[in-house]
Amino acid sequence: MTAAWTPVALARDLPRLGVMPVCVDGIDVALWRSASGRLAAWADRCPHRGMRLSHGFVRGEALSCIYHGWSYGASGSCLRIPAHPDLEPPEAIRVPVHRATENNGVIWVALGDQDNTPPALTGLVPLRSVTVQARAEVIRSASGLAIGADGIARGHLASIAVAVLMQALPEGATVLHVLAEPADPAALIAASRAVEALRRAAESKGAA
Amino acid sequence: MILYDYILSPDCYKIRLLAALTGQRLTLQAVDYHPGGEHRSAAFRMLNPAGTIPVLQDGALILTESAAILTYVAAMSGPDWLGEDSPQMRGQVAQWLAFAHRLSASIGKARSHDMLQQPADINACRRAGVACLQELESALTEQRLMGFGYLAGARPTLADIACFPHAMLAPDGGISTDPYPAIRLWTRSLRALPGFIEMPGIHRLHELKPEPIGTAGQD
Numbered sequence: 001m002t003a004a005w006t007p008v009a010l011a012r013d014l015p016r017l018g019v020m021p022v023c024v025d026g027i028d029v030a031l032w033r034s035a036s037g038r039l040a041a042w043a044d045r046c047p048h049r050g051m052r053l054s055h056g057f058v059r060g061e062a063l064s065c066i067y068h069g070w071s072y073g074a075s076g077s078c079l080r081i082p083a084h085p086d087l088e089p090p091e092a093i094r095v096p097v098h099r100a101t102e103n104n105g106v107i108w109v110a111l112g113d114q115d116n117t118p119p120a121l122t123g124l125v126p127l128r129s130v131t132v133q134a135r136a137e138v139i140r141s142a143s144g145l146a147i148g149a150d151g152i153a154r155g156h157l158a159s160i161a162v163a164v165l166m167q168a169l170p171e172g173a174t175v176l177h178v179l180a181e182p183a184d185p186a187a188l189i190a191a192s193r194a195v196e197a198l199r200r201a202a203e204s205k206g207a208a
Numbered sequence: 209m210i211l212y213d214y215i216l217s218p219d220c221y222k223i224r225l226l227a228a229l230t231g232q233r234l235t236l237q238a239v240d241y242h243p244g245g246e247h248r249s250a251a252f253r254m255l256n257p258a259g260t261i262p263v264l265q266d267g268a269l270i271l272t273e274s275a276a277i278l279t280y281v282a283a284m285s286g287p288d289w290l291g292e293d294s295p296q297m298r299g300q301v302a303q304w305l306a307f308a309h310r311l312s313a314s315i316g317k318a319r320s321h322d323m324l325q326q327p328a329d330i331n332a333c334r335r336a337g338v339a340c341l342q343e344l345e346s347a348l349t350e351q352r353l354m355g356f357g358y359l360a361g362a363r364p365t366l367a368d369i370a371c372f373p374h375a376m377l378a379p380d381g382g383i384s385t386d387p388y389p390a391i392r393l394w395t396r397s398l399r400a401l402p403g404f405i406e407m408p409g410i411h412r413l414h415e416l417k418p419e420p421i422g423t424a425g426q427d
Contacts (some may be wrong), residue, residue, distance in 0.1 A: 013389035058415055196342070
């Protein structure tokens, strides 16, 4: 089965040794980047006690749970259990791994097999990711952005050309990942404020 | 310098944190805030009529507002934390010290409601807390677009110390911090500062410490 790619973060917001929680098709995912820069998207649940792995920490090429320090390597298999340092963890202790890729400054995740690549967004710089308590269609009608053949909303915010990727969250919320044409900081700040204005407009429209 | 302190209070923690970052020695005087309610006692109100914590006592000087205490500790032991001596910077730092009161009145109140069973209009506190975090996220985003990592520019100041604890502890009051990438990166930078100290709910960056080598039979 082929699953769709979901935009989950701007690459700039996940530095090396960083871990953050994201949501893909209602599934909680721990998105992290190793010391060497390798990107990974795993089920956000430690197989030991169910703690969110996105609360954990990255050392080298492994992600460790904040609760009891169990650490997991690139394939999702358990590498080390600190309370039993002489034990080689059984193969069965493994975190489910999803597909993650980085393309033009955006991180995408797919829950199933995936042959195609996410849409290209060349010539743009990351602006910001903002969570809006409104559904995508409400945001689109509040924004005046047009949907292109590639399914991406494009238009202008504070006179800056932008592309807006929408990530659906449970309970009708949406994350907007906004990229903008290169511009000076003052122009990008104006665009960032326009994203906030769009959030407020969509939320009041959704509530009405 | 005596700090009348409660371990779980974000407003007391920000004083301990600044003191640690600037090398200022504090004598901690624990106040039985919960469940004892010692801050409301007649004896404590002789010190601070408002019956609030933190309180800083240094000789004859008694300060009872956390913004004032931060300013005093910085002036005594870490003037760099006041920001450079320009009208713009002084204004910006004062802006965020005042903003931190809104964090205490929203996120802080939601947290006291959920953790210490203190009365509050919890939905109103959470709505106001989310609005504060959205403002903080936007301000930090703008700083990043200008190439800066902190609330008042390129180096951390009192502005950051005043706002950091409540931003970290918002989940204790039922307010998610998941939606704020700029806040996440900013709190990481602050937790990586030399001399950083923890409080319950705010831990250091484990990745900056070497991996402990465990011994069988421990833990």
